[in-house]
Structure formats: C-alpha cells, structure tokens
Amino acid sequence: MALQRVYQEFDERMKPTLHFYLYTPDYRYDFTEFVTGHEWSGDINIAGETFEITTYNKQLKNDRRWLPFEEGYMVKVMLEYPTGKGFPGPTELFRGVITARTISGDGTEQLRVQDYNWxxxxxxxxxxxxxxxxxxxxxxxxxxxxxxxxxxxxxxxxxxxxxxxxxxxxxxxxxxxxxxxxxxxxxxxxxxxxxxxxxxxVTMSPNRMIIERGKNLLGSTREVSIEEVKTQVIMTSGESQRNTRVVKVDAAAKKKYGTLTAVEHTQDVYGPGGLSALAQGFLDELKKPSDHVSVEALADYNISAGTLIEAYDEMTGMNDYYFVTAHSHSGQNGYSTMQLELSKSYNPEFVPYEKPDEDKAEGGETADLDSKLDDISYVSGFIGTAYDPRLGGINGSGDYSKTATGTKWAYKRTIAVSPKIIPYGSVVHINVPTMPEFTGLYLAEDTGGAIRNENGGKRVDVLIEGRTNTSRFGRRNVEVAILEKGKGAADARAKAAKWNSIKAAWQKKLDQRSSKGKGKGAKTGDPKRDKVVELARSYKGKLTYKFGGKNIPSGRGDCSGFTFFIFKQIGVNLGHGTMSQITKGRKIATSAAQPGDLVFFKGTIKERGANAVSHVGIVTRPGYCVSLASSGCKEHGYLPSNHKYWGKHFMQINRVL
Structure with missing residues (x-):
C-alpha cells in the first residue's frame, strides 16, 4: 500500500485535558486539581505502561492528607473534551494500579501507577x-x-x-x-x-498523526547503524547443532556491509524447506541497518508505543512514516511535551525460544564462579602461568595424556601446583584480576619441577587450550583460595572422575552463602537507594549482554539499558546510553560513593577512545558495583585496589538520588 502524506488539522478548542480519578473500595475521587505534574511512558519491549503522577495532597489547615492513596487502588486517566455540540465524549486513556508511593513532609505525594499488563x-x-x-x-x-x-x-x-x-x-x-x-x-x-x-x-494504518518542523516538532536526532546487521545466517535444527543445516546469504547486503554472520538453532526438527524459510526470516530481519530517531514534540495523547506516525524534518532526513517504539509524555494539563523513540519498522527485540536444559538450576541468588568470590579468603603473592600438554608436558613422565596424579587432564579444570603448598585433590578458586576470563574453579592434580621450586612453591600453572592463549596468559600475579584441602593423588583422581558434580555442589554451597550475605553492607535508610541496590543484585547471573539492547525484563540488554531499567522502577529517568547518563546528577568524590550512585568507566570500547565514557554500573557498597557487561550481570570491584580490569578503566561516580 502506497503511503500518502495526509495533513490533519485540529481545532485548538477541541484539545482535550487530562482528568485523574482514584477508585477506592467505597468512593471515586476526581483528584485532577491535586495533580501538579505527570509523566506517561511506555515501550514496546516492556510489559505495561506507567503513569508517574505528582500531587499536592495536604489539607490546608493541618498536616493531614486529603486523599487516601494506597497501593493496590485503581487510577483512571481520562481525556476529556469541552462540552457542547460536536465535541466527543470522555475517552479513557489509561487504567492501572498504584504500585508505589513517595510521600514528602511538604505535602507532595508521588504515585507510580502501572497498567494491568504489569x-x-x-x-x-x-x-x-x-x-x-x-x-x-x-x-x-x-x-x-x-x-x-x-x-x-x-x-x-x-x-x-x-x-x-x-x-x-x-x-x-x-x-x-x-x-x-x-x-x-x-x-x-x-x-x-x-x-x-x-x-x-500491526498494520500500516492510513490514520497517522503528523510531527513536523515548524508545527509541533521541537527537536530531533537520528542514528543509522549497521553494528548489529547480519548479512548471512547459518541455521540448524534438532537436538544437535550438527543436524540439518542451511545457510542463507543476502548478496547485496554482504557486498555493501561485508561478511557478518549469525548462527541460529531451533530444537524443532525441520526438513530443508522449512528450515530454509526460517533462516530466511532471520536474515530478512537482521540484514537491515537500524534507523533510530528521537524526537521531542508538543504532546499528543493519541500517540503511544506502537503507534504509526509521520515525521518530517529536512535537517535529519526524516521524511516518512515511523513506528513509536517508546514514548514519554510529561508536563501539566496546560503545557506538555513528549519524547518519542521512532523506528522505520515495528521491531520488538527478538526473544527466540531456547529449549530448557534438563538440569536447569534452581533460581535465586547465584554465586559467580567467574569472579572473585565474596567473603572468601584469598592468598596473594602467587605467580600464575599457563600450559597446554599438547604443546609439551611438565610432569616428566613423557605421557602427555596424563597428569602427575594419573588423571586425564581437562581444560577449565586442571591446574599444576606444588603439593606441599596446595595438596593434590584440593578444590581451588583462582582469581586472575588482569585476565578475568580465566578466573574460576580448578582441581589441583598436576605438578612440575619448576612449579615446586619457584617462588617457594607459590605458583600455579593453569591448563589453557592453545599456544596463543597460553602465550597471552604469560606470567602474572594471581590470588588463590583453597576451598577444600585435598588428601593426595588418589583424592585428585576421585574428584576428577566426578568433577561436574563437585563443581555443582560447590556452586550450591556458595549460592547458599551468597543468599545469606546478599544484604551485605548496611542499609542506607533511603528507600530509593536500597530498592535500586536490591533490584540490581536480583539480576546477577540472569542477563545476557546485547549491545544497544534495552529488554532487561526478557533477559537481554547492555550496561546503560540495565541502569535505565533499574532506575525507571523507582521513577528516575536516566535516559539511554552512557554518554547521556553521565550528564545526569552530579559528579562526587570517589570516597563519598554510596549504594545507589552510578559508577562510570572509560576506554572499554576502543572505537570511542581511551578517555570517553563507555560503561556504567550501580554502586552496591563502597568499592563495588553491579553492571551488565559482555560476561553477564555481575557484582565486581571498580577501584584499582579491588579489580585490576575495572579499576584500570574507572572514570567517576555520579549521584542522581
């Protein structure tokens, strides 16, 4: 269907106003006159829409509240037009439930109302x-x-x-x-x-509102990117990724943007025809550059997430129809503006089906074995090195398939130690601050002459695959925690045979410890700060990193998407992107950091430069934060004294609460 540009003119006298109604078990209250401000927001990737309503709820002659706002009560927001012939009747804009309130001594009461999809x-x-x-x-x-x-x-x-x-x-x-x-x-x-x-x-409705420079458009920015484009898709199906396989390539996109490959898998069993169609569906979606527009305009309450509009601005090149992917209407009845996020296509974030593992772990607080463990005593002064038996053994037996204790070595398990310092069979957690990808749980089951004699035996040799990785690891300082002291070679052989169950048992033990210490760090006494920290910690180990992603409720996003989502739950809009969020609040001294502050890092994205802000997290206690990075959502140090990587990139602390 060809889209025709259609102008819609509205009589200013027809402009509706917002009216707010509170429903209690006994009464309905029109509290419009109490409302001093509002923000109505929604996003196609979030379950429900939200009304943040600020009221002045204080009686004139005493310090009592006028209206009995309470969690669980229903609020309706109506669009009401002037009365008279030719004017439409009242229209319901929003209906939801009060989920949170903030009451101040000056009579200000802020309500967070979520629609029922919440x-x-x-x-x-x-x-x-x-x-x-x-x-x-x-x-x-x-x-x-x-x-x-x-x-x-x-x-x-x-x-x-x-x-x-x-x-x-x-x-x-x-x-x-x-x-x-x-x-x-x-x-x-x-x-x-x-x-x-x-x-x-979702259809291409011909009834579209228009936003245009010189009329209702106040400002706009546009970003076009191929950073998440894929020009070819490899698709497999069935229980194994080695089963049926098809490859789809878009020649035009590949010629223009280069080779960008996505590998997708479905547990459904497809013949070549069905799998080919599914692969093509992925490719059709992924081959298109993102075209994202942000606009500020005079508020129109007929526009919300999912609405199809027209936008025209010669400067940014907007000259077409766009879908609203997110909106925020704010202000008062007299004058309101709206912030809209626009996209050329209606593309909620992909959340493909993943068949669950049979041994899916129970939910709850999860100890992160790939990071330094909280409340575990580590011994510093150890030298860490790396080896791969396929490149030459160290146990002197000439049998490169076996360790000194007779076990068959395994990547991500085997370490060589001095048994006088770390007995064979010991379960060890090694923290590698400068190469955190090798931090983890290991079994002491090998040794060598150099290891026994160097540094008084305070050396561990980590079994790592390949010449490149072992060379890259080189020699570096590591921290070692013996979680379970071994009993000798026989103990090492017994534990190697059932390593997966031993690792799972330690995971469970550390999870229980983590749960008990989850509230570590005294409460601040500020309910917003405590809530931010509680929410941030609740996502540890549960998120997958996706650059530019904002779909935290569905388990995917990036660092600023994570902080935006967490603060949105307490009614604070940080904006999108680290470069935007670093402008919020005020910079404070590092030593003054409190739970709920934002911590910013620089130089983690080379393309932005060494001094440009590139990562953000939420302070949970002095020196530590929760952030979402490529390794997942973790709690980690941010100072040079407690984390070599993040400490090297630390930038500043901002206070927004």
Missing part, C-alpha cells in the same frame, strides 16, 4: 504448552496473572511443544510472538485497553 512481568512460571497458538498461550498466561482479555487477533501458527522453566509470563509472551513472526511474517502489538490486554496485528 502483572505479566511480576509472575514467573514453569509450564509446557502443546499444540497451541501464540494467542491461546497469551490468553492462558493472562488467566494465570489475573489479567483480563479485551481483544485478541488470531495468530494461527500452532507450536507442537514449548516448555519454559522459571520464566516471567512477559518473557514467554515475547518468545511466542518472536517465533510466530519468524514463521508468519506478522507482528503483533500488546497493549492495555480499559484495563485488559489486547493483542492486535
């Missing part, structure tokens, strides 16, 4: 679906969460079997809609209408 994000479930379509699955999940259903388009594609373990209802919804799109090429938008969920197919 409950989809707050509930986790373990469930299996067989022979169900996406709309049937979503309807079932709504019943689980107690969310009503208003209208649902039929998605038609039937999934033979889908199993989810400890997933939020919202992540399941995003997964089934992603998989439906890959098979049908149809997109669906989830929104709340009259307090109930609606599922509607």
């Amino acid at each position: 409950y989809l994000q707050q509930n986790e479930i373990t469930i299996k679906f067989q022979n169900k379509t996406a709309d049937q699955i979503i309807a079932h999940l709504c019943r689980v969460a107690g969310v009503g259903v208003n209208y649902m388009d039929k998605t038609k594609h039937v999934f033979a079997e889908l199993e989810f373990i400890e997933k939020t209802l919202w992540e399941i919804i995003q997964t089934v809609l992603t998989e439906t799109y890959l098979r049908t090429k149809k997109r669906y938008n989830i929104r709340s209408e009259y307090g109930k969920l609606s599922l509607r197919e």
Whole structure:
C-alpha cells in the first residue's frame, strides 16, 4: 500500500485535558486539581505502561492528607473534551494500579501507577504448552496473572511443544510472538485497553498523526547503524547443532556491509524447506541497518508505543512514516511535551525460544564462579602461568595424556601446583584480576619441577587450550583460595572422575552463602537507594549482554539499558546510553560513593577512545558495583585496589538520588 502524506488539522478548542480519578473500595475521587505534574511512558519491549503522577495532597489547615492513596487502588486517566455540540465524549486513556508511593513532609505525594499488563512481568512460571497458538498461550498466561482479555487477533501458527522453566509470563509472551513472526511474517502489538490486554496485528494504518518542523516538532536526532546487521545466517535444527543445516546469504547486503554472520538453532526438527524459510526470516530481519530517531514534540495523547506516525524534518532526513517504539509524555494539563523513540519498522527485540536444559538450576541468588568470590579468603603473592600438554608436558613422565596424579587432564579444570603448598585433590578458586576470563574453579592434580621450586612453591600453572592463549596468559600475579584441602593423588583422581558434580555442589554451597550475605553492607535508610541496590543484585547471573539492547525484563540488554531499567522502577529517568547518563546528577568524590550512585568507566570500547565514557554500573557498597557487561550481570570491584580490569578503566561516580 502506497503511503500518502495526509495533513490533519485540529481545532485548538477541541484539545482535550487530562482528568485523574482514584477508585477506592467505597468512593471515586476526581483528584485532577491535586495533580501538579505527570509523566506517561511506555515501550514496546516492556510489559505495561506507567503513569508517574505528582500531587499536592495536604489539607490546608493541618498536616493531614486529603486523599487516601494506597497501593493496590485503581487510577483512571481520562481525556476529556469541552462540552457542547460536536465535541466527543470522555475517552479513557489509561487504567492501572498504584504500585508505589513517595510521600514528602511538604505535602507532595508521588504515585507510580502501572497498567494491568504489569502483572505479566511480576509472575514467573514453569509450564509446557502443546499444540497451541501464540494467542491461546497469551490468553492462558493472562488467566494465570489475573489479567483480563479485551481483544485478541488470531495468530494461527500452532507450536507442537514449548516448555519454559522459571520464566516471567512477559518473557514467554515475547518468545511466542518472536517465533510466530519468524514463521508468519506478522507482528503483533500488546497493549492495555480499559484495563485488559489486547493483542492486535500491526498494520500500516492510513490514520497517522503528523510531527513536523515548524508545527509541533521541537527537536530531533537520528542514528543509522549497521553494528548489529547480519548479512548471512547459518541455521540448524534438532537436538544437535550438527543436524540439518542451511545457510542463507543476502548478496547485496554482504557486498555493501561485508561478511557478518549469525548462527541460529531451533530444537524443532525441520526438513530443508522449512528450515530454509526460517533462516530466511532471520536474515530478512537482521540484514537491515537500524534507523533510530528521537524526537521531542508538543504532546499528543493519541500517540503511544506502537503507534504509526509521520515525521518530517529536512535537517535529519526524516521524511516518512515511523513506528513509536517508546514514548514519554510529561508536563501539566496546560503545557506538555513528549519524547518519542521512532523506528522505520515495528521491531520488538527478538526473544527466540531456547529449549530448557534438563538440569536447569534452581533460581535465586547465584554465586559467580567467574569472579572473585565474596567473603572468601584469598592468598596473594602467587605467580600464575599457563600450559597446554599438547604443546609439551611438565610432569616428566613423557605421557602427555596424563597428569602427575594419573588423571586425564581437562581444560577449565586442571591446574599444576606444588603439593606441599596446595595438596593434590584440593578444590581451588583462582582469581586472575588482569585476565578475568580465566578466573574460576580448578582441581589441583598436576605438578612440575619448576612449579615446586619457584617462588617457594607459590605458583600455579593453569591448563589453557592453545599456544596463543597460553602465550597471552604469560606470567602474572594471581590470588588463590583453597576451598577444600585435598588428601593426595588418589583424592585428585576421585574428584576428577566426578568433577561436574563437585563443581555443582560447590556452586550450591556458595549460592547458599551468597543468599545469606546478599544484604551485605548496611542499609542506607533511603528507600530509593536500597530498592535500586536490591533490584540490581536480583539480576546477577540472569542477563545476557546485547549491545544497544534495552529488554532487561526478557533477559537481554547492555550496561546503560540495565541502569535505565533499574532506575525507571523507582521513577528516575536516566535516559539511554552512557554518554547521556553521565550528564545526569552530579559528579562526587570517589570516597563519598554510596549504594545507589552510578559508577562510570572509560576506554572499554576502543572505537570511542581511551578517555570517553563507555560503561556504567550501580554502586552496591563502597568499592563495588553491579553492571551488565559482555560476561553477564555481575557484582565486581571498580577501584584499582579491588579489580585490576575495572579499576584500570574507572572514570567517576555520579549521584542522581
């Protein structure tokens, strides 16, 4: 369908105003006159929309509150027009539940109201679906969460079997809609209408609002990027990635952008034809450069996440239709503006289906074996080196397939030690501050003359695969913690034979320890700071890094997407990107850092330069923070004294609370 530019003129007298209503078990209150400000926001990647409402809720002659706002009470926001012939009647804009309040002594009371789709994000479930379509699955999940259903388009594609373990209802919804799109090429938008969920197919509606320079546009920026483009897709199916395999290449995109490959796998068993179509679906989605536009305009409350609009601005090259991927309307009834994030296509973040592992670990606080462990005593002064038996053994036996204790060596398990310092069979955690990718749990099961004699025996040789990696490791200072003292060669052989279960047992033991110490560091007494730290820590070990990603509820994002999401939960809008977030709040002395402050790092992205801000985390206690990086969401040090890597890149602390 060819899109025609259509101008829509509105009589200023027809402009609606917002009216706010509180519903208690006994009364309905119109509290519009109490409202001093508001922010209405939503994102196509987040389950529900939010109204942040600021009120002056103090009686005139005493220090009592006027209205009984309370968590769980319903709030409606209506668009109401002037009365008279030709004017439309009131229209419901939003309906939701009060989830949080902040009350100040001066009478200011801030309400956070979430629409009812919020409950989809707050509930986790373990469930299996067989022979169900996406709309049937979503309807079932709504019943689980107690969310009503208003209208649902039929998605038609039937999934033979889908199993989810400890997933939020919202992540399941995003997964089934992603998989439906890959098979049908149809997109669906989830929104709340009259307090109930609606599922509607995304179409190129001819009724579009217009944003244009010289009229209602106040400012705009545009970013076009190929950083996440893929020009070829390798697709496999079945239980093994070595089963059926197809490769799809877009020749034009490859010629223009170069070779950029994605490897995808589906547990569903497909013949070559079906797998080929699925691979092509991935490629069609991934081959397109991102074209992201941010605009500020006079507020129009008919525009929200998922709306199709037209935007025109000669300077930035906007001259077409765009989908609103995120919005934020703020201000007062008299004058309001809106911030819109726009995209040329309606592309919620991909959340492909991953068949769960049978031995899926239980949820909860997870100790990170790939980082220095909290509350564990380490011994410094050890020299770390690396070896690979395939490049030459060190045990003097001439049998490079066996260690000094008779075990068959294994990468990511075997270390060579001086048994007088670290007895054979010891379970050891080694912290490698300057190469954190080699920090981990190891078994003392090998030795060598050089190791016994050098540095008084305080040397560990880590078995690492390949000449390049062993050379890169070289010699460096490491810290060693003996978690379980070994009993000799026989003990080493017994533990090597059941290493996976031993590692899992230590993981469980450390998890329990981590859970007990989860609140480490005194409470600040500031509920917002304590909430930020609690939320940030709750995502440790549960997120996958994706550059530019913002879909934290579904388990994917980048560092600034993570901090944006966490602070959004307490009503603070940090903006997107580290370069934007570093402008928020004020820089403070490093020694003054408190839980809930932001910590910024520089030089972690070479393209930006050594002194440019490139990473951000949330301070959890002095010297430590939680951040989302390529290795996942972890709590780590940020000072040179407690983390060699992050300390080297530390930049500054900002206070935004």
